Amino acid sequence: MLLRAGDPDATRDALRALLPKVRGWLYRLLGGSADLDDATQEALSEIARFLPRFEGRSSLATVAHRITVRVAYRYFGSSPETSLEAVPELVDPECMESQVMAREALARLHRCLDRLPAKRRVAFVLCAIEGMTPTEASRVAGTTSLAMRARLIHARREVARMLKHDPYLARWIDPEEAR
């Protein structure tokens, strides 16, 4: 009720609770772009604007995610190079041989994502990175599950094609498959 009435304290509390999620979503959508905090602030601003109209038909997190994705579209392409420093160190000993390699691999993955059409990029991030099903992702992206599935298929294929031509990442690809 307080949110719907536009109560500033209630709105502030809601934004504080959502900030880590919003920042995380944008981080994965934008690939560690230097615009991360600007985009976060913009998304929170739009969420705050929406809160008085929130009717509770879906979870606030779902609505916030939807708004965040919409904001991310505005930032796609604004940062031509992904900052390596912005990619945190990862340890994934089964698949990648060192933290440095993992960091470099992720930076290169995000460079590939930068070259995807925006809708396919969102489909890839929501499904392949966030781990959502196409149906769940379609609700966030405001499209049909069929369209989301199609975008994901195209996105995975395009990223795979780009990885094959990336000399750094190609070493993890079976040479027979790389041809």
Place this chain on the structure above:
Amino acid sequence: MKTRTPLALVDELGRIAGRAEPPPIADGEARWIIERALDESPAPASHRRLAFAFAFAAAAAVAIFLVVPRASDAPRSADVLHLTLPTGDRLTGVAGARFDVERLAANDRRLRLHGGLVLFDVAHVVAGQHFTVATPQLVATAKGTVFSVEADATTSRVRVYEGVVEVEQGGESHLLAAGGVWDSATHTTAIVLARPAAIAPSIDTAIRERTELAVLDPTLIAPAPIAPPPPPAPAVPAIAAEPAHAHAAPVEPAAPPRATPEELAHMLGVAQAQLAAGKLADALATVKLAEARGDLDGAWWLVAGDASRGLGHADDAAEAFDRAARDLAGTERAEAGYSAAYIRFHDLDEPVIALTSLIVSRADEQGSPLEERALGLHAEILAALGRKHEAHDVAAHYLARFPQADLGVYMQSLVKAGE
């Protein structure tokens, strides 16, 4: 070093990226981001809302200093006010309209309409730029266009006169092409050619000027020219006038103007996008609008056929596919004809017309990508019509062409029955 297929590597990198978290953020920085977000979101109306007159005066002041005025022949009346934003977007507000200009940058123009009726003649919007109008119920995003938004406390209505507008409401988005109307109360798209009387002259002016610009340079509809500073205070009494909807009585629809080939191509793209997004009723509405404005080719009827079929309108779908088959060639003709024949035979129980659809489209000709399925349907229809000898011939042909295909057993039965 372990290697994998390219797609497996893609998925693996995706999983690793999914575990990545953003760099930590200090509490102070987080608080600062939240406070800035709160500052940018609308505070209680009494603090931040701009009455129409105030926005009008403020923008006029900016216009005086930042733009070069030009003569305008836009009709004016006592009930409407004309306003040009420094970004080149032209607004025509009916008396009583109230809105905020929430953000005014070249790449991001955001307005919030609290009530009343405003016409937006949006300057050229390129990739990365946004022009949005929010109401309590929805958000309309222009793609470089002429549209109006009318709002009150409970309902908003978006009307598109040229170009395309994306309307978002309740987490769903809908593309509206020219002639389309979105009603927030009913969540429906309709085609309405009538225009609110108060802004009809401004609509005509905006469209005429855009057409002239497009003729000069068909590749670009340039930013809307800047109007002279709006007239001073006497025009403003509008604030105290009646609510906008009182002035919004629709006029009788005139014959819709013929669309240029470029406009039709643009509308076709919209309809195809609507179809791809599963918005079948929207796609069909766009087809109907285009039909009122020009002669449609086969690509349009394919859209109409697919949308009608998806909506369960078998009769309309068959008719649309037949029209598509008559206009198209090659694979598309075969697909359209086969679809029409299939629907007529299986859904509408019209075997004679189904046979005609199939034969006219030549879907079962050798080399057609649908040859096997079309031959099977052809034989099936003939058998249903009791034309055993013809069914025998077609079935025999099927078996000769596709001895290992799925319908082999059935075709053999038709061959025996016809002997």
